Amino acid sequence: MSEHKEIRIGLIGCGFMGRSHSNAYNRLSNFFPDLKFKPVLKAVCSRSLEKVKAFAEQWDYENIETDWRSIVNRNDIDAIDICTPNDTHAEIAIAAAEASKMILCEKPLAHSIEEAEKMVEVIEKTGIKNTVWYNYRRIPAVTLAKNIIDSGKLGKIFHYRANFLQDWTMSPDLPQGGEGLWRLDIDAAGSGVTGDLLAHCIDTAMWLNGGIKDVSAVTETFIKERVHQSSGKMQKVGIDDACIFHCHFDNGSLGLFESTRYARGHKALYTFEINGEKASIKWDLHDMNRLEFFDHGDDSIVRGWRSILVTDADQPFMDKWWVPGLIIGYEHSFIHQLADFFTSLETGEACRPTFMDALQTQKVCSEVIESAKSRSWKNTNVDWN
Numbered sequence: 392m393s394e395h396k397e398i399r400i401g402l403i404g405c406g407f408m409g410r411s412h413s414n415a416y417n418r419l420s421n422f423f424p425d426l427k428f429k430p431v432l433k434a435v436c437s438r439s440l441e442k443v444k445a446f447a448e449q450w451d452y453e454n455i456e457t458d459w460r461s462i463v464n465r466n467d468i469d470a471i472d473i474c475t476p477n478d479t480h481a482e483i484a485i486a487a488a489e490a491s492k493m494i495l496c497e498k499p500l501a502h503s504i505e506e507a508e509k510m511v512e513v514i515e516k517t518g519i520k521n522t523v524w525y526n527y528r529r530i531p532a533v534t535l536a537k538n539i540i541d542s543g544k545l546g547k548i549f550h551y552r553a554n555f556l557q558d559w560t561m562s563p564d565l566p567q568g569g570e571g572l573w574r575l576d577i578d579a580a581g582s583g584v585t586g587d588l589l590a591h592c593i594d595t596a597m598w599l600n601g602g603i604k605d606v607s608a609v610t611e612t613f614i615k616e617r618v619h620q621s622s623g624k625m626q627k628v629g630i631d632d633a634c635i636f637h638c639h640f641d642n643g644s645l646g647l648f649e650s651t652r653y654a655r656g657h658k659a660l661y662t663f664e665i666n667g668e669k670a671s672i673k674w675d676l677h678d679m680n681r682l683e684f685f686d687h688g689d690d691s692i693v694r695g696w697r698s699i700l701v702t703d704a705d706q707p708f709m710d711k712w713w714v715p716g717l718i719i720g721y722e723h724s725f726i727h728q729l730a731d732f733f734t735s736l737e738t739g740e741a742c743r744p745t746f747m748d749a750l751q752t753q754k755v756c757s758e759v760i761e762s763a764k765s766r767s768w769k770n771t772n773v774d775w776n
């Protein structure tokens with residue numbers, strides 16, 4: 392007989408993120424058998440009956456809903472997982488919190504800062520368990536970077552540099568709106584690469600290097616008009632196709648961030664580099680199991696960048712997987728975040744990033760867009776700890 396307490400999941404949204412989360416729910420107990428809690432895939436929701444039926448069958452959900460309100464109000468659901476476009480996060484999350492459901496929400500937290508603030512307010516009032524799926528924190532090499540920085544090996548940090556480069560929206564024939572392409576529609580997404588890609592870089596950056604104090608940004612929309620899927624007509628494009636910003640961190644270091652969907656040849660090139668007084672670190676999503684480390688304290692005859700293959704059992708999360716030398720992938724970052732969320736149910740601690748943390752990332756994103764619009768520096772008013 393199982394000693395696990397079941398957490399009954401209601402997933403809303405059957406896109407790419409719906410799949411990556413469903414995979415995590417399905418794998419969790421196989422690889423983290425010691426957790427007290429265990430997910431049960433109770434119901435999945437999407438507006439398209441045909442799509443949700445096929446999804447439920449493919450990922451083993453017990454049953455389906457086509458209206459998010461129904462799933463949020465079901466008595467047999469403990470946690471709501473929000474994998475819908477950004478403009479729907481706030482309404483769903485607020486209803487879920489009011490129905491006393493735990494919430495796991497896709498990034499960015501919301502469509503706008505105002506909505507993000509309302510979501511945090513309701514979470515604070517209800518005390519609902521929550522987390523936001525900034526999954527890259529839980530790639531073992533990235534978690535190792537955090538451990539190295541926290542151990543003081545880098546010393547004082549001077550520079551933080553991050554890129555997130557893609558090339559999938561370069562064709563003017565792509566419409567805005569609709570499945571996957573809602574990311575090109577300002578009404579659904581809230582912003583372009585800033586909220587979709589830089590939000591990841593900002594979350595990782597503040598986790599590794601502390602709060603971002605102020606920002607100065609430039610954005611560009613290379614394709615000014617696209618057909619909108621709902622109207623079938625050419626409409627102005629409101630999102631940023633590319634964004635570059637620089638900033639000051641609270642610790643005095645300088646940051647430089649770039650993101651675009653127009654970097655031909657790059658599909659999801661997320662990289663970061665941190666330069667400290669004593670040592671530097673760099674990481675690349677396309678070689679995600681490795682962390683590059685340079686230690687100025689090394690004996691000069693062997694000093695140089697070393698490439699750490701993060702697969703040993705004493706490295707973050709790796710005792711749960713294969714044997715040293717064998718690598719893992721993108722999908723594991725979601726399983727790790729879920730494991731941490733379930734652990735947080737046991738310990739009572741928060742599973743970060745919480746809504747409150749994600750609100751700080753949203754503040755930076757929002758000021759980045761404002762800075763680009765006004766061509767001026769903006770304070771972020773981030774409260775990071």
Ligand code: SOE
Pocket residue numbers: 557587588591659
């Ligand atoms: C966009 O292409 C996207 O899928 C983002 O929405 C994800 O958050 C990012 O991890 C990969 O790229």
